[in-house]
Structures are given as C-alpha cells and as structure tokens.
Amino acid sequence: MTINHTPEAFPPGEFLRDELEEREWTVTEFAEILGRPVQAISEILNNKKEITTETAVAIGDALGTSAELWLNLQTAYRLNEQRRQRGGVVVSPVARRARLRDVAPIAKMKARGWLPQTDDLDELESAVCALLDVRSLDEPPLFAVAARRANTEEPISLEQTAWLARVRVLGRDAEVAAAFDADAFAALAASVPRLLANGPDDLKELPARFAACGVALVFVEGLPSGKIDGAVVFVGDRPVIGLSARGDRFDSLVFTLLHECAHLVLRHITPSTPVIVDDNLDEAQQSPIEIQANEQAARWMFPDGFDVVALRVPAVISAASRHGVHVSLVIGRLQRDLNDWKKLRSEIPRVRTHLTDAGLLS
Numbered sequence: 001m002t003i004n005h006t007p008e009a010f011p012p013g014e015f016l017r018d019e020l021e022e023r024e025w026t027v028t029e030f031a032e033i034l035g036r037p038v039q040a041i042s043e044i045l046n047n048k049k050e051i052t053t054e055t056a057v058a059i060g061d062a063l064g065t066s067a068e069l070w071l072n073l074q075t076a077y078r079l080n081e082q083r084r085q086r087g088g089v090v091v092s093p094v095a096r097r098a099r100l101r102d103v104a105p106i107a108k109m110k111a112r113g114w115l116p117q118t119d120d121l122d123e124l125e126s127a128v129c130a131l132l133d134v135r136s137l138d139e140p141p142l143f144a145v146a147a148r149r150a151n152t153e154e155p156i157s158l159e160q161t162a163w164l165a166r167v168r169v170l171g172r173d174a175e176v177a178a179a180f181d182a183d184a185f186a187a188l189a190a191s192v193p194r195l196l197a198n199g200p201d202d203l204k205e206l207p208a209r210f211a212a213c214g215v216a217l218v219f220v221e222g223l224p225s226g227k228i229d230g231a232v233v234f235v236g237d238r239p240v241i242g243l244s245a246r247g248d249r250f251d252s253l254v255f256t257l258l259h260e261c262a263h264l265v266l267r268h269i270t271p272s273t274p275v276i277v278d279d280n281l282d283e284a285q286q287s288p289i290e291i292q293a294n295e296q297a298a299r300w301m302f303p304d305g306f307d308v309v310a311l312r313v314p315a316v317i318s319a320a321s322r323h324g325v326h327v328s329l330v331i332g333r334l335q336r337d338l339n340d341w342k343k344l345r346s347e348i349p350r351v352r353t354h355l356t357d358a359g360l361l362s
Contacts (some may be wrong), residue, residue: 007106011047012073019063020045023214034058038339050074096121103137104128104344105158108223131136131165140210141165141245143233159226163244168233170362171216174207180214180239182265188213189261193254193301200250200354207360215264217257220362230256234271239264245361250349251332258297266292298333301325316344 020030027045036058043049051074053067056172060067106124109115117125125137132141143164161307188209195209196202203219203240212216215238222228222244230243231251241260245253249293263269268289298306301323308319308330316334320327328348355361 005038008298011077012051013045013047015073016059016070017045019217030062033062040079050055050078051311096125099137100124100128103158104132104162105223108159109162112221112223114162114198131169133162133165133270138303143168157226160183160228162230163220163222163226163228164242166220166235166362167218167231167240167242168235170218170220171238171242172235174211174216174240176211176216176238177214180237185210185213185215186265189258189265190300190303192321193329196254197324197326199328200349200351201327203253203351203354203356203357204360210241213291214238218242219360220244221352222246232260232269234269237271239269245351247354248350248352249332250326251327251328251349253351254326254329255297255301255332258300261300262296263289268293279354291327301329302333308334311338311343313344335349 020027027035027042028038031041033043040049044051044055051070053071056067056070056074059065060072070211097268099259100121106115106128109131110117114131116123118124129136134141141161192206195205207217216235218240220242227246228244228357229246230241232242233242241257241264243253243257243260247253266289304323306323308315311334315329317327320330323330326349327344329342331348335345352361
C-alpha cells in the first residue's frame with residue numbers, strides 16, 4: 001500500500017497501522033525493524049506520541065516511502081487539532097501574545113513599570129485592559145483628550161495610546177480639589193511663567209497649585225518613538241494635564257504646559273470630547289483652535305508683548321528680567337521667531353533630571 005495523495009487530517013498512527021496490517025507485521029516485528037522500543041511504536045500507533053524527524057526517516061526506510069510523508073501527516077494532524085481547539089473555546093498562547101502586541105507596546109510598558117513583569121497571559125491581559133480602561137482587547141480605547149504630538153499625519157500610535165492611558169491612570173489617582181474651578185485655573189495659568197522664573201526647580205510646586213484648582217498635573221516620560229509632548233485628558237469631569245518632557249528643554253515644557261492650559265481655559269476640550277484632537281506642531285498646518293491655544297500661551301508668557309531691543313546677550317537677559325520670566329523662555333521665543341538663532345542655547349536648562357529628583361517624573 002503506497003500513500004501518494006494528500007491525506008485527511010487523521011492521526012498518523014492510523015495510517016501507520018494500515019501499513020502494518022497490509023504487510024501482516026506485528027508491532028513487535030515493526031519495532032525490531034526500526035530498532036525502537038516496542039512501547040514507543042505502540043504510543044505512535046495509539047496517537048500518544050508524535051513522529052519525530054528521526055523516526056520519520058526510519059519509517060520511510062522500512063516502508064519504502066519518504067520521510068516527508070510521515071512528517072507531513074503528523075504536521076497536518078497537529079494543525080487540525082489547533083484549528084479545532086481555536087474554533088471552540090481555546091485560543092493558543094501564541095495567538096494571545098500576538099493579540100496583546102497588536103494593542104499595546106508590551107515590552108516597552110513592562111520596562112517602564114506600567115505593566116507587571118509576568119508571563120501569565122491572564123494577568124497580563126487583565127493589566128492591559130485595566131490600563132486602557134476597556135473590557136476586552138477587542139474594544140478600542142477611547143479618550144476625551146487633546147494631544148500635542150509630532151506625527152499628526154499618522155494615526156495615533158500604540159506608544160502614544162499607552163502614554164495617554166498612563167497619564168489618565170495617574171490623573172485618576174492624584175489628589176485634587178473636589179471640582180474644576182475654571183476662573184481660578186485661568187488666573188493660575190497666567191501666572192505660571194512668573195512662578196517658574198527661577199527655572200526647573202520651581203516645577204515641583206506646580207502639581208499642588210494645579211490640584212487646588214481641580215486639575216491633576218502629571219509628568220510621564222514618553223515611550224521610545226512616542227513623539228508626544230503633552231495632553232489634556234479628562235477622567236470623568238476631572239481635567240488631567242500630562243507632560244512628557246520630550247526634548248528635555250525647559251522652555252519647550254513650559255510652552256507645552258501653557259498650550260494645554262489654554263485648551264482648558266478656551267474650552268477646546270471638554271469631558272464630552274469623544275475622540276483624539278491633535279495639536280499639530282507644524283505651524284503651517286495648524287487648525288484655528290491650535291492657533292488660538294498658541295496665541296493664548298504666548299500672551300500668558302509675555303502679557304505686555306514680546307520685545308528684545310537687540311540680539312545681544314545683555315538685551316536678552318534684560319528682556320527676561322523685564323518680563324519676569326526665566327531667560328530660557330526669551331531664548332526659546334527668539335529661536336522660534338528667527339528659526340536659527342542659536343545664541344545662549346546653553347542657557348536653556350534640562351528638565352528631566354529636576355523632575356526625577358523631585359519624584360515627579362513617572
């Protein structure tokens with residue numbers, strides 16, 4: 001009996017038993033021919049043991065067939081069993097691990113401590129669903145959010161979604177006043193540049209001031225390739241402002257903070273906002289509300305108008321003193337207005353170290 005057609009997905013032991021019956025070989029005789037233990041051959045015939053590559057070669061030599069025939073029979077049966085289980089209630093661990101990585105950057109989130117260091121798929125899926133605030137991995141995460149990111153021409157990435165979810169979780173856990181006080185918050189936003197006149201060390205005072213107005217302020221370092229600077233996210237009726245410190249520049253962080261504050265004060269973002277609203281960092285493509293937010297941030301930073309009498313170091317320092325702001329905010333504004341003005345770049349402080357030392361950067 002020679003099998004040369006594509007077999008159905010039956011256990012390979014059944015085909016092997018037919019071959020032995022046609023030759024009138026007993027299991028013991030076949031085991032002797034193969035030089036294998038009788039128990040091993042019996043387990044193959046009863047589908048309790050799989051045919052390995054070495055055994056497939058031996059069976060092929062004994063029966064005058066190819067080794068590939070027996071390996072293909074074993075593989076076809078194994079695949080059929082996997083499909084049968086998947087069509088029922090069992091999903092393979094491989095499929096579950098792949099699905100997790102379709103919805104979140106698992107490795108990056110574990111490295112940052114946002115997910116538990118576990119290989120238990122039930123525990124990991126539960127943690128991802130809790131972070132994204134979804135009932136299952138098939139449910140897309142939703143945010144009431146305005147997000148300031150650099151790649152607005154692309155769909156929001158897994159890294160950005162994970163960062164927004166982390167901001168939302170920290171904002172939910174933060175201690176804030178009972179309700180958002182819009183008037184008090186507007187007054188606070190206008191004072192932020194003066195409150196930070198001494199530089200990054202003053203950042204540690206801001207979360208408490210924001211909390212007193214009913215706003216949670218959190219600092220969450222972005223994931224690699226995240227390309228996100230900041231966002232306003234709502235947790236119920238509570239506004240949460242998240243900053244990533246991307247670029248590690250004090251002037252950029254302050255302007256991003258004021259920009260997100262402007263969205264709240266101008267009511268561009270509310271608890272009922274259903275989807276992502278992008279802040280395009282490319283000024284040529286900004287929407288009217290982004291222009292409004294930038295203009296409001298600039299007015300808070302320089303309420304009497306921005307002016308520097310000369311592009312020299314003493315004039316820049318004098319302008320910072322006159323406006324009551326840190327000198328880096330004047331330098332940053334000059335770099336933006338002139339595009340390539342690089343003087344005093346060394347005077348722009350880094351912020352991540354200060355935030356880390358203050359226990360603010362998650």
